[in-house]
Amino acid sequence: MTTQLFEGKEHASLYQKYRLPPPDEVQKLILSYLEAKKQRPFSLAVDVGCGTGQSTRALAPHFEKMVGTDISKAQIEEAKQSSSASNISYCVSPAEELPFEDSSVDLVTAAAAAHWFNIEKFLKEVDRILKPSGCMALYCYQACMEVHYKDCASKLTAIFTECYNSLAIYTSKNTEIVYSEYEAIFNAIPYTDKKRITQMVHKFQMPVADLIGLVKSFSMFQTFLQIDPEAAKKLLQKTEQRFLEVMGVTSNETIVEIWAKHFCVLACKPL
Ligand SMILES: C[S@@+](CC[C@H](N)C(=O)[O-])C[C@H]1O[C@@H](n2cnc3c(N)ncnc32)[C@H](O)[C@@H]1O
Numbered sequence: 577m578t579t580q581l582f583e584g585k586e587h588a589s590l591y592q593k594y595r596l597p598p599p600d601e602v603q604k605l606i607l608s609y610l611e612a613k614k615q616r617p618f619s620l621a622v623d624v625g626c627g628t629g630q631s632t633r634a635l636a637p638h639f640e641k642m643v644g645t646d647i648s649k650a651q652i653e654e655a656k657q658s659s660s661a662s663n664i665s666y667c668v669s670p671a672e673e674l675p676f677e678d679s680s681v682d683l684v685t686a687a688a689a690a691h692w693f694n695i696e697k698f699l700k701e702v703d704r705i706l707k708p709s710g711c712m713a714l715y716c717y718q719a720c721m722e723v724h725y726k727d728c729a730s731k732l733t734a735i736f737t738e739c740y741n742s743l744a745i746y747t748s749k750n751t752e753i754v755y756s757e758y759e760a761i762f763n764a765i766p767y768t769d770k771k772r773i774t775q776m777v778h779k780f781q782m783p784v785a786d787l788i789g790l791v792k793s794f795s796m797f798q799t800f801l802q803i804d805p806e807a808a809k810k811l812l813q814k815t816e817q818r819f820l821e822v823m824g825v826t827s828n829e830t831i832v833e834i835w836a837k838h839f840c841v842l843a844c845k846p847l
Contacts, residue, residue, distance in 0.1 A: 582627070582646075582647075582648040582650070582651055583648050583649070584650060584798070585650045585653075587650070587793070587798055588627075588628060588650040588651045588653065588654040590789065590792050590793040591627050591651065591654065591793055592628040592655075592657075592658060593789060593793075594786060594789040594790045594792070595628065595630050595790070595793060596630060597630040597633070597634040598634055598635075598687055598715060598838075599776070599780070599838060601776055601778065601838075602715055602840055603634055605713075605773060605776075605840055605842070606635070606683070606685065606711075606713040606842065607635075607638055609844075610682065610683055610711045610713075613709045613710075613711055613769075613844045614707075614709050614710065618638060618639045618682040618683065619639070619640045619641060619682060620640065620641045620642075620643070620676075620680060620682055620683075621635060621636075621638070621639040621641075621643075621681070621682060621684070621685065622642075622643050622644075622645060622674065622676060622681050622683070622684050622685070622705070623642065623643070623644045623645070623686070623687065624646075624671045624674065624684060624685070624689060624690075625645075625646055625647070625671055625686050625687070625688075625690070625692060625693065626644030626651070626652075626655060626687075626689075627646060627648075627651045627687075627688075627689070628655045628658065629644050629654075629655035629658055629660070629664070629666065630687070631685060631687035632644035632655070632664060632666070633658070633661070633664065635683075636660075636661050636663055636664050637661070639663065639683070640663060641663050641665075642663055642664045642665075643664075643665050643666070643667065643676075644664065644665075644666045645666070645667050645668070645669040645671070645674060645675075646666075646668065647668065647669070647670045649668050652667065652668050671686070671689070671690075671693040671694075671697075671698045671701070672693065672694050672698050672701055673697075673701065674701050674702075674705055676705040677705070678704055678705065679704075679705070679706065679707050679708065679710075680707065681705045681706050681707060681710055682706075682707060682710050682711070683710065683711050683712070684702050684705065684706060684710070684712040684713075685712070685713045685714070685715070686712075686713075686715075688716045689716075690714040690716070690758065690761055691716065691750045691751065691753040691754055691758070691761070692750050695760075695761055695764055696764065699764060699765060699766065706845040707845070708845060708847045709844060709845065709846075709847055710844070710845050711842065711843065711844045711845070712765075712841075712843050713840060713841070713842050714758060714761060714840070714841040715838065715839065715840035715841070716754055716757075716758065716838070716839060716840075717778070717836045717837060717838040717839070718754065718755070718836065718837045719740065719754075720736070720737055720740045721733075721835060721836045721837075722736075722834070722835035722836075723735075723736045723787065723819070723832050723833075723835075724779075724832060724833040724834070724835065725823050725830070725831075725832045725833070726823070728822050728823055732822055732823070732832065735815060735818045735819060736787075736815070738815075739791065739811060739812075739815040740791075742811060743791075743794065743796040743797055743811075744796070746797070746799040746800045746803070747796050748795065748796070748799075751795070757772070757775075757839040758772065758841050759772070761841060762841045765841070767843045767844060767845060767846060768846070769843065769844040769846070770841070770842065770843035770844070771841075771842050771843075772839065772840070772841050772842075773839060773840045773842070774837075774839040775839065776837065776838040776839065776840070777835055777836070777837055777838075778835070778837075778838050779833055779834070779835050779836075780833070780836070781831050781832070781833050781834070782831065782834060783828060783830065783831055783832075784816060784819050784820065784828045784829070784830055784832055785816075785828040785829060787819075787832060787834065788812050788815065788816050788828070791812065791815070792812065797812075816828055819832075
C-alpha cells in the first residue's frame with residue numbers, strides 16, 4: 577500500500593529535518609482566498625496528511641484551533657515532538673475518514689499530500705466537514721528543482737535532474753498526479769467556485785547537505801533504499817560529490833539557491 581511508504585520512523589525524522597513549510601506566497605494565497613469567502617475569526621482548520629507538521633504550524637496562527645491529521649503514526653509522533661503553539665493538536669486518521677463534526681471546519685489543507693489520498697472519498701469527507709463557505713487548499717511542488725550557485729546553475733540543475741530521473745522507476749502512480757499540477761484533482765472537485773494556480777516559482781537557500789537530505793526524504797528515494805540500500809546511498813554520495821566539484825568547493829555546508837515550482841488548488845463550499 578502506498579501509505580506504508582511513510583510509516584518508517586527514520587523517514588519521519590527525515591521529514592522533520594528537511595521538509596520545508598509552504599512558501600509565504602502560498603500561505604498568503606490561501607488566507608486571502610479564505611478571507612474573501614468568510615469573515616474572521618476562523619475557528620478550525622484541519623491539515624490532512626500533515627506529516628511532521630510543517631504546514632500545520634505555519635498556518636496555525638490564523639485559526640483558533642488547528643488540527644494536523646495523518647495516516648502514519650510515525651509522522652504524527654514526530655509532529656507531536658516538535659515545539660508547537662497551544663492551539664495545535666495532531667491525530668492519526670485517514671484522509672478518507674476525518675474525525676470532525678459535519679459543517680464544523682473553516683479550512684481544510686493538504687500539503688504535498690492530496691495525491692496520496694483516495695480523492696473521491698476525501699472530497700466527500702471534505703464536503704461533509706466544511707462549513708458553508710468553508711474552503712479547501714491542496715498544494716504541492718515539483719520535486720525536480722533548479723539548483724543555482726554562481727554561474728553553475730545549468731550544470732547543477734542537470735546533475736539534480738539526473739539524480740531525480742534515476743529515481744523515476746521508483747515513482748508511484750500517485751506522484752504522477754503531481755506532474756500535471758493536480759489537474760485531475762482540480763477536475764474532481766464538485767464545487768463551481770474553484771481555481772488552480774500553477775508555476776509559482778519559490779526561491780530559497782539551503783546547504784548542499786540539506787538538499788541531499790531533502791532528496792533522502794522523497795518517497796521514491798525511500799523505495800530505492802529499501803530495494804538496494806548500497807546503490808541508493810551511492811547515488812546520494814555521487815550526487816553530492818558532483819555538486820561540490822562543479823561548484824569548486826569542498827564543504828557540503830556551502831549554500832545553494834533552489835528554485836521550486838509550486839501550485840495550489842483552491843475551492844469553496846457553496847452556502
Ligand atoms: C509527502 S508527505 C507530506 C507531509 C506534509 N504535509 C509536508 O508538507 O511535509 C505525504 C503525507 O501524507 C500522508 N498520507 C498518505 N496517504 C494518506 C491518507 N490516505 N490519509 C492521511 N494521510 C495520508 C503520509 O503519511 C505523509 O505523511
